[in-house]
Amino acid sequence: MMYDQIGLAQSMRIAKLPREKWTEKLLTSFGEEDVVQAVQGREVDIYIKPIDEELLLINGQNSITLLVVVQ
Numbered sequence: 001m002m003y004d005q006i007g008l009a010q011s012m013r014i015a016k017l018p019r020e021k022w023t024e025k026l027l028t029s030f031g032e033e034d035v036v037q038a039v040q041g042r043e044v045d046i047y048i049k050p051i052d053e054e055l056l057l058i059n060g061q062n063s064i065t066l067l068v069v070v071q
Contacts, residue, residue, distance in 0.1 A: 002038060006030050009037035 010030050014022065
């Protein structure tokens with residue numbers, strides 16, 4: 001359910017941009033603003049942890065799992 005809400009926030013954000021700015025990375029990535037938009041109005045704590053993209057590449061990871069805990 002939360003994943004769907006974040007996806008909807010991402011879609012609404014992207015829809016505001018001109019199509020020529022749409023990239024594969026933009027279309028396949030959730031941004032901080034998407035998560036904040038999805039949890040707005042809920043009683044949650046938001047922690048932003050930068051992703052070490054270099055470490056992901058070194059370890060051969062090609063995807064990231066997003067964990068959002070709502071109390």
